[in-house]
Amino acid sequence: MSPAPPIYATGITTRQAGLALAVLLLTYMMSYIDRTALGVLQEPIKHELGLSDWQLGLLSGPVFAILYSTMSLPVARLAEHHSRSRIIAACLFFWSLMTLLCGLAQTYAHLLIARVGVSIGEAGGNPASHSLIADLFPPERRGRALAIYTFGVPVGAFLGAALAGWLAHLWGWRAAFLVLGPLGFVLVGLVLLLIPHVPRGRFDPTPLDTRPPGTLTVLRLLAGNAAFRQFAAGASLVVLVGYGVAAFLPSFLIRAHGLEIGQVGLIAGLVNGAAAGIGTLFGGFAADRYGRRDVRTYGWIPAAMMLAATPCFVLGFATGGLLPATILLMAGTACIYTYIAPTFAQVHAMVDARMRATAASVLFLIINLVGLGFGPPLIGLVSDRVSAAAFDGDPRQGFAVACHEPAAALATACQAASATGIRAGMVAISLILLWSAIHLYLAGRRLARTG
Known part of the structure; x- marks a missing residue:
């Protein structure tokens, strides 16, 4: 007779916890498939709808960020x-x-409006998931x-980038949204069936108060924590660069290297996928391993990675070769994604079980308002x-007018100017990572004083 599977606490086995985590992983994955598709499709959208880079930046940034960030707090309170x-x-x-x-959008x-709807829906997934994970797994x-x-x-x-590019190549940008959107409907049933009821505060050393503290109580607690303030500042600047x-x-x-959408x-x-995945896993596992000996590494590992990412991004966007650019950008992306798990793990440790969804939503509110809100528009x-x-064409028309639907004689000048512009925007925003490294280093120092 095989032994019963081990349990973390009464009622939930490690197998159930792992299965629930897998479903939450799929849900988060689906949100980024839907979110990433717009970035890949924005060039054909730009040409069909006659948009500027500034408008594209607004669509990817503030339009999504404001409601995504602000709606997460009331949904977290529900959670x-x-x-x-x-x-x-x-x-x-x-x-x-x-x-x-x-x-189906025509204008x-x-x-x-549809992107606003996506942001409202995605706002509630993360805080509730973070709260569940904190009760599924021990510290x-x-x-x-x-x-x-x-x-x-x-x-x-x-998957969002690869599938959106492939679908748009075959059938156009609209087909990509029409195919990707319904995939999420399948996951709804898995969420309801495979995530068990998880008692709150299973691993907390003290009995859990039956009433969650008020929002202002959580805000005051976080605002008074110096480590939280530094983590929030550093993470916000990382997200500003990463989302941009x-x-x-x-x-x-497309503009600098002349690639097709596929x-x-x-x-x-x-x-944004393979490299980011390496960085995400490295950050979480490294922080848990070295954090047992020195809690400061939860801030210092991401800080060191931001310093390494900066030259990778600057050189990657400045170089003319596609292969070295891809390698450098993959290295830089792996580095910046190391901040996520250490940052949120420490935020969960700062509050008790009835505050974790709210605390996670507060951090998401801060980093997304700064990162999503300012990153894409700044580049645009x-x-x-x-x-x-940089436009070397008809000075009476200017770049925006002449290159909206350029004549054959202006196509080369428009291409060169747009490539120069996008390179400059990407390089400029990458330098902000140096600023983020300072805050993450200081976050590690504050942990030593409070931990």
Whole structure:
């Protein structure tokens, strides 16, 4: 007779915890498939709808970030009181439906509204998932569990880029949204069936209060924690670079290296998917391993990785060769993704079980308002300005007018100017990683004082 599977705490076996984590991983992966598709498809969208890089940046940035960030807090409060798996399932259904509607958009306004819907749906998935993971796994395994969960980001980014590029190559950009959106509907049933009821605070040393603390109580606790402030600042700047680069990487590859959209999806998938996955897992496992001896490494490992990422990105965007650019950008992306698991593992350790969904949503609110809100528009603004200055065509029309639908005589000048602009935007934003490294280093020092 085989022994019963081990349990972490009463009622939940390690097998059940692992299966639930796998479902949460798939859910997070689906959110990034839907989110990443827009970046790959924005060049054909730009030409069909007549958009500027600034408008594309708004669509990928503030339009998504504001509601994604602000809606996560009220949904997190629901997750403190009600079934977390049902909240995740409802959010998954809604954002998948909105992704499908992106493919039916006829104007910029239609697409904007659909993206707002995607952001509202995706807002609720992360805080509830983080709260579940903190109750599924003990503290010494939490960094690894969060790294595995966050592995959905690079896997989803890879699949979203590769599938969107392939589908757009075959049938156009609208077909990509119409195919990818409904895939999420299948996952709704898995969420409801395979995630068990998980008692809150299973691994907390003190009895759990039956009433969750108020939002202001959680905010005051986090605001008064110096390590949290530094982690939030550092992570926000990393996300600013990461989301900005991810949003415009397909455009960079098309303009600077002359690739077709099908090729772009594969390379963007390798950079934002495979490389990001390596960095995500390394960050979580390394922080858990070395953090047992020195808790400061939860901040110092990501800080060192940001310093390494900066020259990789700058050289990757500046070089003219596709192969060295791809290798350098993959290395830089792997480095920046190391921040995720250590940062969230420490935030979970700062609060008790009835605060974790709210604490996670507060951190998401901060990093996404800064990162998503400013990253893509900043690149778009620099790109538009530098492209206009570099345009070697009819000065009476200017870059924006002459290159909207360029005549054959202007095609080369427009291509050269747009390539120069996108390179400048990508290089400029990459330098912000040096700033983020300072905050992550200071976060490690603050942990030593509070831990």
